Amino acid sequence: MKGEELYKRVGLKIREIRTLKGMSLQSFSDHLNIEYSNAIRIEKGRTNPTLGTLYKICQILEIKLVDIFEVE
Numbered sequence: 001m002k003g004e005e006l007y008k009r010v011g012l013k014i015r016e017i018r019t020l021k022g023m024s025l026q027s028f029s030d031h032l033n034i035e036y037s038n039a040i041r042i043e044k045g046r047t048n049p050t051l052g053t054l055y056k057i058c059q060i061l062e063i064k065l066v067d068i069f070e071v072e
Contacts, residue, residue: 008045009071010054015043017061017068031060 029039041047058065
């Protein structure tokens with residue numbers, strides 16, 4: 001799997017978990033302390049978030065880091 005495809009799948013997994021938890025994208029970006037547009041880019045797989053950002057996302061969503069890498 002190429003990097004771009006992995007970013008996209010991880011982003012979709014993040015969006016799936018966020019929506020299942022009933023969190024809006026605006027609230028998500030506020031908790032992450034990033035611009036709304038950057039949150040969109042993460043969820044669409046248009047960026048490669050740092051490990052620190054991924055860890056913070058997991059804290060906000062109350063999941064384990066491994067959970068966002070469970071992609072098909």
